[in-house]
Amino acid sequence: MNQNNELDKENFNIWLIEDNLHFRRTINGLINHTPGMKCTNAFETCEEAISKLQTEFPPEVILLDIGLPGMTGIEGIEKFKMLSPSTHILILTIYDDNEKVFDALCAGASGYLLKDSSPDKIIGAIEEVLSGGAPMSMQIAHKVLEIFSNLKPKKNDYGLTDREKEILKFMVTGLTKQQIADQLYLSFHTVNTHLKNIYVKLHVNTKSGAITKAFKENLI
Amino acid sequence: MNQNNELDKENFNIWLIEDNLHFRRTINGLINHTPGMKCTNAFETCEEAISKLQTEFPPEVILLDIGLPGMTGIEGIEKFKMLSPSTHILILTIYDDNEKVFDALCAGASGYLLKDSSPDKIIGAIEEVLSGGAPMSMQIAHKVLEIFSNLKPKKNDYGLTDREKEILKFMVTGLTKQQIADQLYLSFHTVNTHLKNIYVKLHVNTKSGAITKAFKENLI
DNA sequence: ATGACAATCGCACGTTCGTGGTATATTCGA
DNA sequence: TCGAATATACCACGAACGTGCGATTGTCAT
Numbered sequence: 001m002n003q004n005n006e007l008d009k010e011n012f013n014i015w016l017i018e019d020n021l022h023f024r025r026t027i028n029g030l031i032n033h034t035p036g037m038k039c040t041n042a043f044e045t046c047e048e049a050i051s052k053l054q055t056e057f058p059p060e061v062i063l064l065d066i067g068l069p070g071m072t073g074i075e076g077i078e079k080f081k082m083l084s085p086s087t088h089i090l091i092l093t094i095y096d097d098n099e100k101v102f103d104a105l106c107a108g109a110s111g112y113l114l115k116d117s118s119p120d121k122i123i124g125a126i127e128e129v130l131s132g133g134a135p136m137s138m139q140i141a142h143k144v145l146e147i148f149s150n151l152k153p154k155k156n157d158y159g160l161t162d163r164e165k166e167i168l169k170f171m172v173t174g175l176t177k178q179q180i181a182d183q184l185y186l187s188f189h190t191v192n193t194h195l196k197n198i199y200v201k202l203h204v205n206t207k208s209g210a211i212t213k214a215f216k217e218n219l220i
Numbered sequence: 221m222n223q224n225n226e227l228d229k230e231n232f233n234i235w236l237i238e239d240n241l242h243f244r245r246t247i248n249g250l251i252n253h254t255p256g257m258k259c260t261n262a263f264e265t266c267e268e269a270i271s272k273l274q275t276e277f278p279p280e281v282i283l284l285d286i287g288l289p290g291m292t293g294i295e296g297i298e299k300f301k302m303l304s305p306s307t308h309i310l311i312l313t314i315y316d317d318n319e320k321v322f323d324a325l326c327a328g329a330s331g332y333l334l335k336d337s338s339p340d341k342i343i344g345a346i347e348e349v350l351s352g353g354a355p356m357s358m359q360i361a362h363k364v365l366e367i368f369s370n371l372k373p374k375k376n377d378y379g380l381t382d383r384e385k386e387i388l389k390f391m392v393t394g395l396t397k398q399q400i401a402d403q404l405y406l407s408f409h410t411v412n413t414h415l416k417n418i419y420v421k422l423h424v425n426t427k428s429g430a431i432t433k434a435f436k437e438n439l440i
Numbered sequence: 441a442t443g444a445c446a447a448t449c450g451c452a453c454g455t456t457c458g459t460g461g462t463a464t465a466t467t468c469g470a
Numbered sequence: 471t472c473g474a475a476t477a478t479a480c481c482a483c484g485a486a487c488g489t490g491c492g493a494t495t496g497t498c499a500t
Contacts, residue, residue, distance in 0.1 A: 105368040134361035141354035144364060148325040161476065174429035176456065189479050196459070197476095205458070206486090208427045209394035215435040381446065396486065409449050416489070417446095425488070426456090 012130060013059035016042040017049050017076070018092070019068050023115070027063065027092075030119050037126065045069060046076035050083065058084035061126055064109075066093040066100055074100070077107035088129045092122070101143050111135040157219055158201045167194045169220055172211050232350060233279035236262040237269050237296070238312070239288050243335070247283065247312075250339050257346065265289060266296035270303065278304035281346055284329075286313040286320055294320070297327035308349045312342070321363050331355040377439055378421045387414045389440055392431050 014031050016039055018024040024042050031039040040059060043049045047070055049062070062080060066073035077089050088110040093100075096114055104112060110129050113122060114137040125135035136144065160168065170180045181191045199205050202213050214220045234251055236259055238244040244262050251259040260279060263269045267290055269282070282300060286293035297309050308330040313320075316334055324332060330349050333342060334357040345355035356364065380388065390400045401411045419425050422433050434440045 102368075105365055106372040108369045110365065128358065131358075132362060133358040134365045136361060138348065138351075138353035141356060141361070142352060144368075145325055145330065145354045148322075148364075149328045152326040163477065171428065172432050174424060174426055174432055176426075178456085186477090187479055189481085190477075192458090192480095193478075195457090199458080204394060206394055206396075207457075208391065208431050211428050211431050212392050212394055212435075215432075383447065398486085406447095407449055409451085410447075412488090413448075413450095415487090419488080427487075 012037050012061065012126075013040045013057075014038065014126065015040065015049060015052075015059040015062045017044075017046060017062060017068070017073075018042070018065045019044045020065075027122070030122065031126075034123050037123075046071040046073065046079065049076070050079055053080075053083050058087045061088045061090055061129055063090050063092050063126075066091060066095050066104060074103045074107050077104060077109055081108040090125060090129055090135070092117075096137075096139055096143065098143055098147060101140060102147055105144070112140045113137050114139060152218060158217075160198065160201055160219065164194055164198050164201070165219070167191060168198060168210065168214055171195075171207055172214055172220055232257050232281065232346075233260045233277075234258065234346065235260065235269060235272075235279045235282045237264075237266060237282060237288070237293075238262070238285045239264045240285075247342070250342065251346075254343050257343075266291040266293065266299065269296075270299055273300075273303050278307045281308045281310055281349055283310050283312050283346075286311060286315050286324060294323045294327050297324060297329055301328040310345060310349055310355070312337075316357075316359055316363065318363055318367060321360060322367055325364070332360045333357050334359060372438060378437075380418065380421055380439065384414055384418050384421070385439070387411060388418060388430065388434055391415075391427055392434055392440055 014037055016024060016027055016031070018027065024044075028039045028042050031037045041049070041052060041056075043052070045068055046064075058080075064073050064076060068076070071079075073091070073093070080087060080089055089108065091104050091109050091112040092115060093113075094115045095101075101112060111125055111134050113125055113135065117125070117137060121137075128135040157165070166184070167180060170183060175183065177191045177195065178188050180186075181188045184191070195207070195210075198210055202210055204210050204213055234257055236244060236247055236251070238247065244264075248259045248262050251257045261269070261272060261276075263272070265288055266284075284293050284296060284300075288296070291299075293311070293313070300307060300309055309328065311324050311329050311332040312335060313333075314335045315321075321332060331345055331354050333345055333355065337345070337357060341357075348355040377385070387400060387404070390403060395403065397411045397415065398408050400406075401408045404411070415427070415430075418430055422430055424430050424433055
């Protein structure tokens with residue numbers, strides 16, 4: 001164990017989860033014909049892989065399809081990441097809709113490949129994951145940045161003044177009017193007035209409404 | 221204009237914004253020695269580039285440094301995107317901290333390269349951007365996915381029951397207890413009790429606090 | 441079948457909020 | 471220099487909230 005010759009040989013264990021038999025065999029063969037990699041397990045479902053995790057050491061990389069029968073790949077990612085956080089999960093799927101991509105990456109996937117990727121790309125992606133990268137198909141990378149740019153609406157601040165924004169921030173922390181007044185060395189009445197003005201500008205009439213709007217429209 | 225021979229020749233205009241003279245010259249030369257690309261302008265600051273945009277047609281791609289004197293690259297991205305939404309902005313910088321990466325991509329950058337990228341990679345990235353991709357250095361891609369996985373804490377739901385989560389959702393919409401009761405065909409007292417229990421579980425004691433927590437911890 | 445939990449309903453009391461007013465000082469651009 | 475906007479402050483009253491006590495019903499696993 002001390003003389004770890006696995007690392008010297010760079011013989012990495014890779015698991016494959018893919019319900020399509022043909023594709024499973026193809027990828028399996030591809031990996032096993034690559035020096036330094038070994039596909040030690042190939043499953044049809046996440047459930048099988050998870051039960052195997054109880055008895056075997058986790059692999060360095062799991063190649064995972066998303067559209068699986070039974071447990072969906074997204075749920076699978078979360079499970080795997082719980083059972084073996086250091087295992088890299090590389091998505092290999094036909095799905096490229098924003099929702100799936102977003103969910104998979106949020107769940108902790110280390111990369112996302114589309115199934116039209118060439119064998120070279122797939123092997124390259126595994127290597128990239130092993131060296132700390134985050135391989136993505138071109139389309140996926142594009143989608144990822146798209147998601148980012150939609151992440152910050154940051155549009156109109158409804159004409160809130162600086163003071164009003166400041167008070168809004170305090171509101172969000174859950175303070176009462178009196179507590180906000182104390183924090184800012186103001187009179188209760190002043191804070192009260194500011195709140196009234198904020199409500200008008202945000203078209204709400206409760207603290208709750210103001211807070212919800214603040215979060216949804218990135219006013220804070 | 222109809223016989224658009226620019227596209228046939230694939231002669232793409234590229235602008236460069238970079239305050240380091242040496243680097244600017246290097247990249248400039250690199251681009252101009254690549255068939256199909258032309259670095260038609262090289263600036264030291266975003267301000268210069270923006271004023272040029274008033275009189276010249278925007279380029280297909282802008283290579284942009286982030287650590288600039290005057291207007292920061294992030295602000296620059298927003299300005300460029302406003303003036304010419306179709307122009308791709310490719311970040312080329314030494315900065316790789318999460319904050320900068322996140323802000324740049326949210327602002328609308330189409331790619332993010334680190335300055336230690338090889339000339340090949342830089343040219344390749346420009347080509348990738350032009351063909352609808354989103355090139356990123358390996359480290360950046362990794363950070364991007366890291367940001368994603370931190371995006372959804374989605375951890376403990378504080379043991380809220382289904383009913384409590386449902387009521388929490390209504391709370392977020394700004395309804396009063398009585399209104400929530402009406403919506404769910406419940407007594408005011410029932411809703412009141414649920415709120416009390418929610419407060420205990422979330423460790424808050426106001427609607428505002430519950431809503432804030434709901435947003436911050438993705439309970440909704 | 442017994443206990444734990446969830447969901448429902450009730451009352452009372454003090455606190456906080458939302459809203460209708462009014463009013464003054466300061467700042468700042470037209 | 472003269473409004474307009476902003477920040478500040480005050481009062482009063484009904485509505486809504488937060489919290490202390492209850493209680494009954496059903497489910498579900500031990």
